[in-house]
Amino acid sequence: MSEVIAKAKMAKEASFALGVLSTEQKNQALLQMADHLITRQAEIIEANAEDLERGRQTGLSVSLLDRLALNESRIEAMAEGLRQIVELPDPVGETLQTMTRPNGLRIRHLRVPIGLIGIIYEARPNVTVDAAGLCLKTGNAVVLRGGSAALSSNRKIIDILHDALDASAIPKDALQIVEDASRSSVDEMLKLNGIIDTIIPRGGASLIQNVVQNATVPVIETGAGICHTYLDAEAEPAMASDIAFNAKVQRPSVCNAMETLLVHESFAAAHLPDIAQRMKEANVELRGDKRACTLVPGMKEAAEQDWSTEYNDYVLNVKIVSSLDEALMHIRRYGTMHSECIVTENELHARRFLAEVDAAAVYHNASTRFTDGFEFGYGAEIGISTQKLHARGPMGLPALTSSKYLIEGSGQIRQ
């Protein structure tokens, strides 16, 4: 039996005991986990140094090394993340509906854990702790498959979390990490129907597409964001500039940052040059359609593929449109149904945009950067769903639950 199957089976078995624990028992375990991370942070930093050394030798980029690196403050943030999860209400056991049927059957519809969740992610050790905390809080066992570049860190973190679970009601087996760094361990996870109940990919577009294309286990698709901001003819100029600038520049590396700015032709003539100047001063590379290039001298012309590229970087596409409808059509064609924004003082246009754009989060006069579990008041999030089933947008703890019907009778049979 492969490592993946063996560990997934152990985790599944443990999920049944975990699923019926009380909120208090689960919270106590999470607090133990947080405490152990702090008291043993030197060990984590030591293991992380091995990963960093190997990463430097194999030529990982500076930004990947940065995501991989742990230090005292990052470990404290991981522990603090667990403590924040403890503070969140436990959705498991919540009654969604109760009804008594004319034949006397009493039906209760309850939230229950999903069971066993698989998380496939990149070389970010903080995801190891975060995903473990979110899954265990919701009564789910979890099999983690992180990027191989973080293996030493992840192995050490899981060792420590396992020791923490020893002093808790949560069975250790409910938390598993796959150490097999080969691609085949991912492929195997994706096909474990009947053992793994759900796979959640967390990472870049290629990781997510591999999961979506190859999984037979149900997937919650997260992340990819080609987000647009549309500056309408009747946008308030200062607000339009601030929202566009914030959506692009405040943190370009994340999925809710803007990739394409759509500008109505009548607004563009007066205001696009200033906005372009502000972007350039923040080191944003601009790529425009023909009309935008005419308005902004020196702007590079965008290639067709640019409109469907998630840069996650200081690069921005700019397109001039002649109408709200043209903006809507562009978004329908190139958007990834993540976050889309209109800036306008025209209420009718705002209402149409909100109604007609098919995305998880649709904004009027606010930056797309707000699509986030914390900003929405959900506390922690396991990701931002860009699919339409089960959960859409920022996923809080309830997105990690399923439901079941309990039906109590007194001998009822069907006529």
Added chain:
Amino acid sequence: MSEVIAKAKMAKEASFALGVLSTEQKNQALLQMADHLITRQAEIIEANAEDLERGRQTGLSVSLLDRLALNESRIEAMAEGLRQIVELPDPVGETLQTMTRPNGLRIRHLRVPIGLIGIIYEARPNVTVDAAGLCLKTGNAVVLRGGSAALSSNRKIIDILHDALDASAIPKDALQIVEDASRSSVDEMLKLNGIIDTIIPRGGASLIQNVVQNATVPVIETGAGICHTYLDAEAEPAMASDIAFNAKVQRPSVCNAMETLLVHESFAAAHLPDIAQRMKEANVELRGDKRACTLVPGMKEAAEQDWSTEYNDYVLNVKIVSSLDEALMHIRRYGTMHSECIVTENELHARRFLAEVDAAAVYHNASTRFTDGFEFGYGAEIGISTQKLHARGPMGLPALTSSKYLIEGSGQIRQ
């Protein structure tokens, strides 16, 4: 461009106009559809006769021919089904949550249509009408791919429904039927990510498994039911016999019928022979484990694969267990998480069974046959979900919706 892709693209395009229609507009269209089916039933029966003739020539079984056959009363039932859908509340537009954040952002979480739904099903023309009605009522466009044996009937039904839509606000293109009877049209549908938002298979286990194994589009898995009834040591004998008999015999062909009877050894000694006798008199073939065969002379011994077979027929597995735990373990191993029942007067055992069995519907002292949208009071159902994401158990109209967040601001940017 293949037929599937061309029709799916037309339907997707139409979904945007359909998605913003009012409940009244959609209901009016459904009533038109019902009226047209009634006034043109002679044409449907004529087309159906072609299918039946072809079916007889190709040697379809009697039960398949029965499912395929239409007559006046069946067409009236199809029209009545549409009228019942009209009476159901429209979930689209429902506000799930509203919140105002400290920064002044107003966030509304609303139910919206899923978009374009693909339905893959067998040669049952009633599903054509039923699925069309449920999808259109919830603002979804739909691509139907029914079994080839029903092609003449389906083509005629869709012609008639298209004519009905002419006098309605729903664009005709929102309702499409795939006429390509080859396997490749199904394969194509399963991979249309970005066009088809969800696939719902309706049919037998092999149809469903083909969809689950091969789809990259998100799937709502329905149907397969290996349901158990457990007669506990403290079951009330007459109730136990009635519930078991009803679960097996009242309609064996459906997914919520019982396939395996689990009996506690102390109850079995006194009561299994009578229950077995009653089953035999209803022409149920019994297959038991060794201990059951000892108690019921002449019972055939069950093969290992029998425990994981959904007979949908007058066949029943019988197993004697020594404890509630053994029953729970058997269900965990062989169940399909559909409907499971315990019959007992012992409240502690009932509570444990309800809490620990991982299934869409868990019963105490009532027949598993009640797992059904109508019996739960949901009106029509598109199927019974046996997966854990999005929807679980009988799926009413809300299961055919997604959600989105609308966020209204006054220039908020992220700090």
